[in-house]
Amino acid sequence: MTTSPRRPMMISAGVMAVMAVVSLGGLVFDDRILLGAPIWLKPFKFALSIGIYFLTWGWLSSLLTVRQRLVARVSAVVIGLLGVEYAILITQVIRGRASHFNVSTTFDRLLYLIMGGSIAVIWTGTLVLTVLLFHTPIADTASRLAIRWGALISLIGIGLGGLMLVPTSQQRASAVHQVIGAHSVGVPDGGPVMAVTGWSTTGGDLRIPHFAGMHALQVLPLLAMLLGFLARRFPRLRPDRTRGRLTAIATAAYAGLVALVTWQAERGQPFIHPDGLTLSAFGLLAAATLGAATLVIARGPAGTTVPEPARHTEMAR
Known part of the structure; x- marks a missing residue:
């Protein structure tokens, strides 16, 4: 009998919850600063992010009805490598060294290379799980679109982290590399940043599209759940087709938002100080999304009911 990956994922999420608490303790009792931010801020953010990843895929693994043995093996590899990734992060915090982009010593370079290789395998494993999601039957249209396309956008978001690996012009011009x-x-990294997120307030920040893309896997399914809840009160949302179309619009809007913040960051523009061009693009995206959603709701049949089983999404499994 194949062991379900759900339990290991949930246990791993619990470990990350403990590490988030440990990191909070570090923020309180360790006043060291690294690149302009408290040294324990990154472990705290990574513990939350990895924990959410484990919780989400632990739930999604219960929906996967195909290739169960492959799902279990891929999940085990992903869990192990994310554990390695986080262990290296904590090791560097204890040493008072940067974990990312740091190639200043042989040991630092080795740890960074291990992290890079681990992320590549984690991305590949997530790709395998995402492909399996596209082959898993999900009756409710809104849930099906939200889960499948949320996973795909999340995969793209993880891949957008690769933009941070490209050497800057100053690094390319330097004969000695301590950071790549x-x-x-x-x-430069280490300037003024936003509270909590640590995103730059003076230049573009590539962590923003990375973050936004990754969490499509939580945002879009939650939206589908919300539509299912609202359908109990608003008759126009009850048809499966209407909620499916609204989810498709939200998916396109979210993908557009990820593209927009990527474009903004690549132009060296702070997230909290958008220029007129960025605001115009956002306004067009918002208007198109609102207009399309309004049209779907207005044209949808009012008062249409659906069979009871169809009202409950596959998310309840």
Whole structure:
């Protein structure tokens, strides 16, 4: 009998919850600063992000009805490598060294290369799980679209992290490399940042599209759940087709938003200081999304009911 990957994923999420608490303790009791931010801020954010990843895929693994043995094996590899990734992060915090982009010593370079290789395998494993999701039957249209396309956009978001690995012009011009790659665009890492997120307030920040893309896998399914809940009160949302179309519109809008913040970051523009061009693009995206959603709701049949089983999404499994 094949062991379900759900339990290991949930246990791993619990471990990350503990590490988030440990990191909070570090933020309180360790006043060291690294590249302009508290040294324990990155472990805290990574613990939350990895924990959410484990929770989400632990739930999604219960929906996968094909290639169960492959799902279990891929999940085990992903769990192990994310554990390695986080262990290296904590090791570098204890040493007072940067974990990402740091090639200043042989040991630092080795750890960074291990992290890079691990992420490549994790991305491939997530790709395999995403492909299996596209072959898993999900009756409710909104849930099916949200889960499948949320997973795909999340995969793209993970891949967008690769933009941070590209050497800056200053690094390419330097004969000696202590750092290769950067979070920020147009300004050095370590400048003024936003509270909590640590995103640059003076230049572009490639962590923003990375973050936005990754969490499509939570945002879009939650939207499908919300539509299912609202359908109990609003008759126009009850038809499966209407909720499916609204989810498709939201998916396209979210993909557009990821593209927009990527474009903004690559132009060296701070997220909280958008220029007129960025605001115009966002306004067009918002208007198109609102207009399309309004049209779907207005044209949808009012008061149409659906069979009871269809009202409950596959998310309840």
